[in-house]
Amino acid sequence: MRQLIPDTSPQRVMAASDLVNSFGGGLYLTAGVLYFTQAAHLPTAQVGFGLGAAGVVALFAGIGCGRLADRYGGRDIYVVTLVIRAAATAGFLLAHSFWIFLITVCLANSGQAAGLAARSLLIRGHGGESPQRFRAYLRSVTNLGMSFGALLAGWIVTVGTHSAYTLLVVANVIAFAGSAAFMFFLPASEPVPVPHGRSAGWVALRDVPYILMTVLEGIMSIQYKVLTVAIPLWLFAFTTAPHWLTAGTVIVNTVIIILFQVRASRNVDTPAAGGAAYRRAGTAFLLSCSLISLTAGLAPWTAAALLMTAVVVHTIGELWHCAGGFEVSFALAPEYATGQYLGLFGLGSSLADAVGPGLLIALCINGGRQGWYVVGSLFLLTGLAVPLTIGWAQRHAVPARSPTALPVVDQPQ
Known part of the structure; x- marks a missing residue:
């Protein structure tokens, strides 16, 4: 059990905050759309x-908030983003007209994107x-908290009453507010001084290799939509596998991540190792896509077994992908602009959210079996391109890229 608890008090505070926060995220991701349509x-x-x-607006929130966190400290900026998310989510209770819905959901999504950038600064500062x-x-x-949130959301959707959907929103607000409250137990951090001769401006937007790395991360991040978009549609349209398997694939994926993400990241501790992890991930995604394509037309339980095998292979690739992304995004970012760089890197996931579902539907669902091979090949080529991009980034490295922690200001609580 000692190995399951972080070593330092700040790490334990951040873990508790993330657990509460992700519980609210699991609620929203599972049933948020149904709240807007049904309640x-x-x-x-x-x-x-x-x-x-809201996704488009959020694209521009991360890098801007990351720059603010670099200049004024990550903790307070992160708390502000959580408060914005709580307030915007509370506004969902009034979202019975399109314009109120649009404003509140844009604020909520922007707060989420901005918070991820500020949180990255705290991870570097307190990650040891x-x-x-x-x-x-x-x-x-995070995956553990989202699982609990998804379970409550499943009950809410099953009940289906207006009161139940109202509980979804209220619980979400409480989760975000509780997450913010935990953060006040975290010592405040001072911004890292800008090295002499360096600019504190939009340095990330001038780092071309890092921008290319962000684009490659965006392409690879389309893999997250395979389980949530492509597999459910494929299962219903092209296979005879049991329909409840759509939930089974997500459960298997989540359990593997909870149990093995730390272990998969253990030896990914250099940019070269991060590039190799991307390469392995691309290979695993190609294999899983190929296996999924073979499930069409098989007997129900044969298709189910092959599909679950593909999900396990895909999740192994996801473990490597995340491990590589964790290492590369930090290693190639200068300390004095961590928030700005990690905000830029987060654009990759946002772009995947925007284009991934449509691309997968066009290739894998409308294109049939051949489309899976195209998608798998895209992942493989992306994984092969990452080590080359990392090498380019290291040859044109921005000074002050080092792993030291952020200075901390101890404040009485």
């Missing part, structure tokens, strides 16, 4: 447009000698 009674087309618009390892631990904690 707020908004047309599906308006909900889809609003969520898409291996912030990448600590980030892997927090991902396991």
